[in-house]
Amino acid sequence: xxxxxxxxxxxxxxxxxxxxxxxxxxxxxxxxxxxxxxxxxxxxxxxxxxxxxxxxxxxxxxxxxxxxxxxxxxxxxxxxxxxxxxxxxxxxxxxxxxxxxxxxxxxxxxxxxxxxxxxxxxxxxxxxxxxxxxxxxxxxxxxxxxxxxxxxxxxxxxxxxxxxxxxxxxxxxxxxxxxxxxxxxxxxxxxxxxxxxxxxxxxxxxxxxxxxxxxxxxxxxxxxxxxxxxxxxxxxxxxxxxxxxxxxxxxxxxxxxxxxxxxxxxxxxxxxxxx
Numbered sequence: 001x002x003x004x005x006x007x008x009x010x011x012x013x014x015x016x017x018x019x020x021x022x023x024x025x026x027x028x029x030x031x032x033x034x035x036x037x038x039x040x041x042x043x044x045x046x047x048x049x050x051x052x053x054x055x056x057x058x059x060x061x062x063x064x065x066x067x068x069x070x071x072x073x074x075x076x077x078x079x080x081x082x083x084x085x086x087x088x089x090x091x092x093x094x095x096x097x098x099x100x101x102x103x104x105x106x107x108x109x110x111x112x113x114x115x116x117x118x119x120x121x122x123x124x125x126x127x128x129x130x131x132x133x134x135x136x137x138x139x140x141x142x143x144x145x146x147x148x149x150x151x152x153x154x155x156x157x158x159x160x161x162x163x164x165x166x167x168x169x170x171x172x173x174x175x176x177x178x179x180x181x182x183x184x185x186x187x188x189x190x191x192x193x194x195x196x197x198x199x200x201x202x203x204x205x206x207x208x209x210x211x212x213x214x215x216x217x218x219x220x221x222x223x224x225x226x227x228x229x230x231x232x233x234x235x236x237x238x239x240x241x242x243x244x245x246x247x248x249x250x251x252x253x254x255x256x257x258x259x260x261x262x263x264x265x266x267x268x269x270x271x272x273x274x275x
Contacts, residue, residue: 014105014145021148021156022206029244032201035256038264039219039236045266051120057216058191059123060273061238062092064262065187065214066114067272068255075251076186078209080171084246090115091185093210094126096133097194107133107141110185118275140183160207168209184208192239193218199237211246212255215239238263 039057046055069076069090077084095108109129111122132138151159166172173181188210192200198217204210215238222235238259242252262269 014148017148017151017153017156021151021153021160028204028206030204031242031244031247031249031252033240033242033252033256034199034201035238035240035260036222037236037238037260038224038233040234041264041266043219043234049119051123053120053123053127055119055123056126056191057193057219057236058094058189059119059126060266061214061216061263062094062111062114062122062189063119063273064259065092065189065212066090066116067262067269068258069186070115071258072251072254075211075247075255077211077246078168078182079245080168087182087186089113089185091182091187093184093188093208094129095188095190096130098133100134100136105145107138108188109133109138110183112185116275119273121275164207184210186210186212188213189216190214191216193236199239201239202241204241204243211243213241215241 042057042060046057046060049055073086076087076090078087079085089112091110091112092114093108093110095106098105098107109126109132111117111125114122129138133141136142148156184205188205188208190202190213192202192215196218198220200215200217202213202215204213217237217239219234219236221232223230224233224235225231226233240252240256247255262272266273
């Protein structure tokens with residue numbers, strides 16, 4: 001008799017195969033933080049901006065996070081051979097949901113120097129990169145998907161161990177699209193609100209060596225306090241997952257406080273969004 005009765009195997013997307021090959025049983029330094037904020041000032045601020053393309057909360061949050069890491073550069077680090085090394089650039093990896101031919105897969109792209117570029121430039125890069133990925137023209141994504149689909153699931157773990165050794169133990173970069181240079185960077189941002197979710201904690205990706213992951217929920221009607229009185233307003237939950245080896249509670253709290261202050265008061269920090 002089987003310990004668990006099953007009805008057969010299921011087809012695996014490229015991302016699902018990556019997940020199976022990447023993660024082991026829970027034994028990690030992940031720490032989770034949930035922040036609930038008033039989203040109305042942010043939505044109003046984005047609506048008022050006179051720009052050539054629409055702005056989203058993802059663009060807005062990426063820009064704020066760039067400022068947070070610029071103010072705490074010691075947290076923009078990577079763990080190599082048991083030592084923390086400071087990164088030269090502050091970058092964000094934005095995840096993208098790709099629907100093609102009846103299948104759904106997860107991809108993404110990196111934006112470099114998010115602390116230095118404007119909100120409009122972030123929106124432009126996102127728009128262009130999403131279109132490239134939807135057309136299936138991203139060479140790195142194509143190479144990675146082709147590689148992962150050709151490798152049996154049982155061989156993915158040793159493959160990722162080799163990948164980790166080359167990229168992070170040796171800190172060696174190649175020109176191959178299959179081994180892109182520091183693709184995930186400083187922070188990963190994923191918009192779970194696009195899936196209709198208000199709240200979810202998302203795990204860190206072991207192969208990324210990224211210390212922080214931010215999940216943006218779907219705005220909802222909630223209760224907040226204005227001038228000492230309870231008021232119904234649009235709220236949003238921002239879920240943060242961070243690696244305790246990089247960031248401790250003290251530094252994590254400083255980032256959350258800075259992020260929350262800017263998020264709810266964009267007019268006071270308008271100059272920040274111009275780059």
